Amino acid sequence: xxxxxxxxxxxxxxxxxxxxxxxxxxxxxxxxxxxxxxxxxxxxxxxxxxxxxxxxxxxxxxxxxxxxxxxxxxxxxxxxxxxxxxxxxxxxxxxxxxxxxxxxxxxxxxxxxxxxxxxxxxxxxxxxxxxxxxxxxxxxxxxxxxxxxxxxxxx
Numbered sequence: 001x002x003x004x005x006x007x008x009x010x011x012x013x014x015x016x017x018x019x020x021x022x023x024x025x026x027x028x029x030x031x032x033x034x035x036x037x038x039x040x041x042x043x044x045x046x047x048x049x050x051x052x053x054x055x056x057x058x059x060x061x062x063x064x065x066x067x068x069x070x071x072x073x074x075x076x077x078x079x080x081x082x083x084x085x086x087x088x089x090x091x092x093x094x095x096x097x098x099x100x101x102x103x104x105x106x107x108x109x110x111x112x113x114x115x116x117x118x119x120x121x122x123x124x125x126x127x128x129x130x131x132x133x134x135x136x137x138x139x140x141x142x143x144x145x146x147x148x149x150x151x152x153x154x155x
Contacts, residue, residue, distance in 0.1 A: 033111035034058040037091050039104040072152040080148040
């Protein structure tokens with residue numbers, strides 16, 4: 001498809017979009033699910049940090065991030081450390097990380113929904129290529145509030 005055809009297609013979509021409350025009544029509302037990605041983060045030789053997997057979930061325009069010791073597997077409990085939020089660009093990024101911090105490659109991606117929980121854990125219904133089910137993120141007790149356990153189970 002040429003660039004001109006793409007522009008015409010986008011304009012047709014925009015021009016057909018409802019603009020009044022009367023037109024909106026009949027419009028179909030589509031719920032956009034937040035996204036997640038798991039990146040395999042290979043560290044350079046001699047790095048003080050080991051190679052790990054970064055679990056990133058889209059929250060308020062940023063990616064809340066945990067470094068996992070291993071990729072999520074069914075019924076396995078994985079140690080994790082919460083990292084600073086990352087840029088939303090990492091949802092699509094693969095390649096070298098700035099500052100000679102290795103490189104990342106996509107291990108899994110998809111959408112998620114938060115499942116209400118009475119406990120202190122964050123429970124997500126994930127729908128990815130490799131991970132599908134309930135992903136639980138639970139803070140470890142103790143003074144270090146950055147340590148977590150992550151587990152995946154069938155829903």
